Amino acid sequence: MDFSFIKKEYQNNGFYIIRNAIDSNLAKQIVKHVKWLKSKYPNTRPEAFHHNMLINDPFIHHLLENKKILDIVEAIIGPNIALFGAHYIAKKPIDGMPVGWHQDGSYWPLEPMKVVSVWLAGTHSKKNNGCMQLIPGTHNKRLYKPSEMQKMDLNKYVLDLAIDPRKLDRSQAVDIELNPGDISIHNPFIIHGSNSNKSRKWRIGLTLRYIPTSTFVKRKDWECVFLRGRVEKEIKNIYVKRPIFDREHHMPFDAMDNFR
Numbered sequence: 001m002d003f004s005f006i007k008k009e010y011q012n013n014g015f016y017i018i019r020n021a022i023d024s025n026l027a028k029q030i031v032k033h034v035k036w037l038k039s040k041y042p043n044t045r046p047e048a049f050h051h052n053m054l055i056n057d058p059f060i061h062h063l064l065e066n067k068k069i070l071d072i073v074e075a076i077i078g079p080n081i082a083l084f085g086a087h088y089i090a091k092k093p094i095d096g097m098p099v100g101w102h103q104d105g106s107y108w109p110l111e112p113m114k115v116v117s118v119w120l121a122g123t124h125s126k127k128n129n130g131c132m133q134l135i136p137g138t139h140n141k142r143l144y145k146p147s148e149m150q151k152m153d154l155n156k157y158v159l160d161l162a163i164d165p166r167k168l169d170r171s172q173a174v175d176i177e178l179n180p181g182d183i184s185i186h187n188p189f190i191i192h193g194s195n196s197n198k199s200r201k202w203r204i205g206l207t208l209r210y211i212p213t214s215t216f217v218k219r220k221d222w223e224c225v226f227l228r229g230r231v232e233k234e235i236k237n238i239y240v241k242r243p244i245f246d247r248e249h250h251m252p253f254d255a256m257d258n259f260r
Protein backbone atom coordinates (compact mmCIF):
# COMPACT_ATOMS: atom_id res chain seq x y z
CA MET A 1 0.00 0.00 0.00
CA ASP A 2 1.19 3.53 -0.72
CA PHE A 3 1.56 5.53 2.48
CA SER A 4 3.60 8.37 1.00
CA PHE A 5 0.82 10.83 2.00
CA ILE A 6 1.81 10.29 5.65
CA LYS A 7 5.28 11.76 5.25
CA LYS A 8 4.24 15.40 4.88
CA GLU A 9 1.91 15.29 7.92
CA TYR A 10 4.62 13.53 9.91
CA GLN A 11 7.20 16.13 8.94
CA ASN A 12 4.86 19.03 9.80
CA ASN A 13 3.57 17.70 13.13
CA GLY A 14 6.15 15.17 14.28
CA PHE A 15 3.56 12.42 14.61
CA TYR A 16 0.71 10.69 12.80
CA ILE A 17 -2.08 8.25 13.74
CA ILE A 18 -3.13 5.32 11.54
CA ARG A 19 -6.41 3.65 12.53
CA ASN A 20 -6.81 -0.16 12.27
CA ALA A 21 -3.22 -0.72 11.20
CA ILE A 22 -3.42 -4.33 12.39
CA ASP A 23 -6.50 -6.54 12.73
CA SER A 24 -8.28 -6.99 16.02
CA ASN A 25 -7.20 -10.62 16.38
CA LEU A 26 -3.53 -9.61 16.26
CA ALA A 27 -4.19 -6.86 18.80
CA LYS A 28 -5.76 -9.50 21.11
CA GLN A 29 -2.62 -11.62 20.76
CA ILE A 30 -0.53 -8.61 21.88
CA VAL A 31 -2.57 -8.52 25.08
CA LYS A 32 -2.14 -12.29 25.48
CA HIS A 33 1.61 -11.89 24.94
CA VAL A 34 1.89 -9.32 27.72
CA LYS A 35 0.01 -11.61 30.12
CA TRP A 36 2.29 -14.49 29.05
CA LEU A 37 5.42 -12.37 29.66
CA LYS A 38 4.00 -11.40 33.03
CA SER A 39 3.95 -15.05 34.10
CA LYS A 40 7.39 -15.68 32.55
CA TYR A 41 8.94 -12.68 34.37
CA PRO A 42 6.89 -12.39 37.58
CA ASN A 43 9.41 -10.01 39.16
CA THR A 44 9.40 -7.50 36.29
CA ARG A 45 6.81 -4.76 36.03
CA PRO A 46 4.92 -4.96 32.73
CA GLU A 47 5.99 -1.40 31.87
CA ALA A 48 9.50 -2.85 31.62
CA PHE A 49 9.27 -5.71 29.16
CA HIS A 50 12.33 -4.47 27.30
CA HIS A 51 14.14 -5.18 24.06
CA ASN A 52 16.29 -8.02 25.45
CA MET A 53 13.14 -9.97 26.46
CA LEU A 54 11.55 -9.51 23.03
CA ILE A 55 14.23 -9.54 20.37
CA ASN A 56 14.35 -13.32 19.93
CA ASP A 57 10.64 -13.93 20.42
CA PRO A 58 8.80 -15.44 17.40
CA PHE A 59 5.58 -13.54 18.13
CA ILE A 60 7.47 -10.23 18.02
CA HIS A 61 9.11 -11.27 14.75
CA HIS A 62 5.66 -12.12 13.41
CA LEU A 63 4.52 -8.57 14.24
CA LEU A 64 7.68 -7.11 12.73
CA GLU A 65 6.99 -8.90 9.46
CA ASN A 66 3.59 -7.19 9.18
CA LYS A 67 3.59 -5.73 5.68
CA LYS A 68 1.34 -2.77 6.42
CA ILE A 69 3.47 -1.54 9.31
CA LEU A 70 6.62 -1.93 7.20
CA ASP A 71 5.00 0.01 4.35
CA ILE A 72 4.19 2.84 6.79
CA VAL A 73 7.75 2.82 8.13
CA GLU A 74 9.16 2.77 4.59
CA ALA A 75 7.20 5.94 3.78
CA ILE A 76 9.13 7.70 6.56
CA ILE A 77 12.66 6.24 6.54
CA GLY A 78 13.02 4.64 3.11
CA PRO A 79 13.28 1.06 1.82
CA ASN A 80 16.18 -0.39 3.87
CA ILE A 81 14.70 -1.07 7.29
CA ALA A 82 15.86 -2.56 10.59
CA LEU A 83 14.48 -2.54 14.11
CA PHE A 84 16.76 -1.41 16.89
CA GLY A 85 14.35 -1.22 19.82
CA ALA A 86 11.22 -2.93 21.13
CA HIS A 87 9.54 -2.29 24.47
CA TYR A 88 6.12 -3.10 25.86
CA ILE A 89 4.90 -0.23 28.01
CA ALA A 90 2.01 -2.10 29.57
CA LYS A 91 0.28 -0.23 32.37
CA LYS A 92 -1.66 -2.29 34.86
CA PRO A 93 -5.03 -1.09 36.13
CA ILE A 94 -5.00 1.23 39.19
CA ASP A 95 -1.23 1.73 39.49
CA GLY A 96 0.23 1.73 35.96
CA MET A 97 3.29 3.98 36.02
CA PRO A 98 3.66 7.33 34.22
CA VAL A 99 6.34 8.21 31.66
CA GLY A 100 8.04 11.56 32.31
CA TRP A 101 8.34 14.15 29.51
CA HIS A 102 11.22 13.31 27.22
CA GLN A 103 12.56 13.12 23.67
CA ASP A 104 13.52 9.60 22.64
CA GLY A 105 16.63 10.87 20.87
CA SER A 106 18.14 11.99 24.21
CA TYR A 107 18.59 8.31 25.13
CA TRP A 108 19.69 6.79 21.87
CA PRO A 109 23.21 6.06 20.58
CA LEU A 110 22.24 6.40 16.92
CA GLU A 111 24.51 7.78 14.19
CA PRO A 112 22.79 9.60 12.54
CA MET A 113 19.54 10.14 14.52
CA LYS A 114 17.42 8.79 11.68
CA VAL A 115 14.69 6.71 13.30
CA VAL A 116 10.92 6.50 13.62
CA SER A 117 8.91 5.10 16.53
CA VAL A 118 5.76 3.08 16.06
CA TRP A 119 3.43 2.80 19.08
CA LEU A 120 1.10 -0.13 18.56
CA ALA A 121 -2.04 -0.32 20.72
CA GLY A 122 -3.01 -3.73 22.12
CA THR A 123 -5.81 -2.26 24.27
CA HIS A 124 -7.66 1.03 24.24
CA SER A 125 -5.20 3.77 25.16
CA LYS A 126 -7.17 6.82 26.27
CA LYS A 127 -6.88 9.88 28.44
CA ASN A 128 -8.39 8.00 31.39
CA ASN A 129 -5.90 5.10 31.31
CA GLY A 130 -2.69 7.01 30.65
CA CYS A 131 -2.37 7.33 26.87
CA MET A 132 0.70 8.93 25.36
CA GLN A 133 0.63 12.73 25.17
CA LEU A 134 2.88 14.77 22.95
CA ILE A 135 3.62 18.42 22.29
CA PRO A 136 3.27 19.14 18.55
CA GLY A 137 6.01 21.20 16.96
CA THR A 138 8.68 20.29 19.52
CA HIS A 139 10.22 17.92 16.95
CA ASN A 140 11.79 21.04 15.41
CA LYS A 141 13.63 21.95 18.62
CA ARG A 142 17.01 20.71 19.84
CA LEU A 143 17.47 17.57 21.91
CA TYR A 144 17.77 17.91 25.69
CA LYS A 145 20.98 16.30 26.91
CA PRO A 146 20.64 13.69 29.69
CA SER A 147 22.62 16.11 31.93
CA GLU A 148 19.82 18.72 31.49
CA MET A 149 17.12 16.29 32.62
CA GLN A 150 15.83 15.27 36.04
CA LYS A 151 16.62 11.86 37.52
CA MET A 152 13.41 9.91 38.11
CA ASP A 153 12.71 7.07 40.56
CA LEU A 154 12.29 3.86 38.56
CA ASN A 155 9.92 2.54 41.24
CA LYS A 156 7.52 5.33 40.26
CA TYR A 157 8.29 6.17 36.62
CA VAL A 158 8.88 4.04 33.52
CA LEU A 159 11.97 6.01 32.42
CA ASP A 160 14.87 7.20 34.57
CA LEU A 161 15.15 10.72 33.12
CA ALA A 162 12.63 13.45 32.38
CA ILE A 163 12.51 17.07 31.26
CA ASP A 164 11.43 19.41 34.07
CA PRO A 165 7.71 19.99 33.26
CA ARG A 166 8.07 23.66 34.29
CA LYS A 167 10.21 24.16 31.16
CA LEU A 168 7.35 22.99 28.91
CA ASP A 169 4.11 24.47 27.66
CA ARG A 170 1.95 21.49 28.58
CA SER A 171 -1.22 23.38 27.59
CA GLN A 172 -0.26 22.50 24.00
CA ALA A 173 -0.05 18.73 24.67
CA VAL A 174 -2.36 16.44 22.70
CA ASP A 175 -3.67 13.07 23.85
CA ILE A 176 -2.88 10.27 21.43
CA GLU A 177 -6.07 8.28 21.96
CA LEU A 178 -5.97 4.89 20.24
CA ASN A 179 -8.16 1.82 19.90
CA PRO A 180 -6.79 -1.73 19.79
CA GLY A 181 -4.98 -2.21 16.47
CA ASP A 182 -4.33 1.51 15.86
CA ILE A 183 -0.80 2.84 15.69
CA SER A 184 0.80 6.20 16.17
CA ILE A 185 4.21 7.09 14.80
CA HIS A 186 6.47 9.74 16.27
CA ASN A 187 9.72 11.58 15.63
CA PRO A 188 12.75 11.11 17.98
CA PHE A 189 12.83 14.86 18.79
CA ILE A 190 9.18 15.31 19.77
CA ILE A 191 8.55 15.86 23.49
CA HIS A 192 6.12 13.32 24.91
CA GLY A 193 5.16 11.40 28.04
CA SER A 194 2.13 9.87 29.71
CA ASN A 195 0.20 9.90 32.97
CA SER A 196 -0.27 6.96 35.31
CA ASN A 197 -3.11 4.51 34.73
CA LYS A 198 -5.55 4.85 37.61
CA SER A 199 -8.43 3.24 35.71
CA ARG A 200 -9.69 -0.33 36.08
CA LYS A 201 -8.46 -1.31 32.61
CA TRP A 202 -5.04 -2.27 31.28
CA ARG A 203 -3.30 0.09 28.86
CA ILE A 204 -1.00 -1.95 26.66
CA GLY A 205 1.29 -0.50 24.00
CA LEU A 206 4.24 -1.93 22.13
CA THR A 207 6.85 0.60 21.02
CA LEU A 208 8.96 -0.38 18.03
CA ARG A 209 11.91 1.73 16.86
CA TYR A 210 12.88 1.51 13.21
CA ILE A 211 16.09 2.74 11.59
CA PRO A 212 17.35 2.75 8.03
CA THR A 213 20.16 0.18 7.75
CA SER A 214 22.51 3.14 7.15
CA THR A 215 22.07 4.20 10.82
CA PHE A 216 24.66 2.76 13.21
CA VAL A 217 23.66 1.70 16.72
CA LYS A 218 26.70 2.65 18.74
CA ARG A 219 26.19 0.32 21.71
CA LYS A 220 28.34 -2.76 22.26
CA ASP A 221 26.71 -6.09 21.37
CA TRP A 222 23.33 -4.43 20.69
CA GLU A 223 21.09 -6.70 18.65
CA CYS A 224 18.83 -5.44 15.85
CA VAL A 225 16.43 -7.15 13.46
CA PHE A 226 16.92 -6.72 9.74
CA LEU A 227 13.49 -6.35 8.12
CA ARG A 228 13.40 -5.08 4.55
CA GLY A 229 15.59 -3.92 1.63
CA ARG A 230 19.32 -4.36 1.98
CA VAL A 231 21.91 -4.33 4.75
CA GLU A 232 24.67 -1.71 4.46
CA LYS A 233 27.83 -3.81 4.73
CA GLU A 234 29.99 -0.96 6.08
CA ILE A 235 27.53 -0.26 8.95
CA LYS A 236 28.46 -2.83 11.58
CA ASN A 237 25.11 -3.40 13.25
CA ILE A 238 24.39 -6.89 14.66
CA TYR A 239 21.31 -8.63 13.27
CA VAL A 240 19.65 -11.56 15.09
CA LYS A 241 18.59 -14.75 13.31
CA ARG A 242 14.89 -15.34 12.78
CA PRO A 243 13.85 -17.39 15.85
CA ILE A 244 12.41 -20.90 15.66
CA PHE A 245 9.17 -21.42 17.55
CA ASP A 246 9.53 -23.72 20.53
CA ARG A 247 6.44 -24.46 22.60
CA GLU A 248 8.47 -24.78 25.77
CA HIS A 249 9.91 -21.27 25.56
CA HIS A 250 7.47 -19.23 23.46
CA MET A 251 3.84 -18.21 23.55
CA PRO A 252 1.72 -20.13 21.02
CA PHE A 253 0.16 -17.76 18.47
CA ASP A 254 -1.81 -17.98 15.23
CA ALA A 255 1.13 -17.84 12.80
CA MET A 256 3.56 -19.97 14.84
CA ASP A 257 3.72 -22.63 12.10
CA ASN A 258 5.68 -20.14 9.95
CA PHE A 259 8.43 -20.18 12.58
CA ARG A 260 9.48 -23.84 12.36
Ligand SMILES: O=C(O)CCC(=O)C(=O)O
Binding pocket: 089, 099, 104, 117, 119, 130, 131, 132, 192, 193, 194, 205, 207
Ligand atom coordinates in the same frame (compact mmCIF):
# COMPACT_ATOMS: atom_id res chain seq x y z
O1 LIG B 1 3.79 4.46 26.29
C1 LIG B 1 3.91 5.59 26.76
O2 LIG B 1 3.13 6.02 27.59
C2 LIG B 1 5.06 6.47 26.34
C3 LIG B 1 5.70 5.95 25.11
C4 LIG B 1 7.00 6.54 24.78
O3 LIG B 1 7.59 7.30 25.49
C5 LIG B 1 7.57 6.17 23.49
O4 LIG B 1 7.03 5.30 22.80
O5 LIG B 1 8.60 6.76 23.11
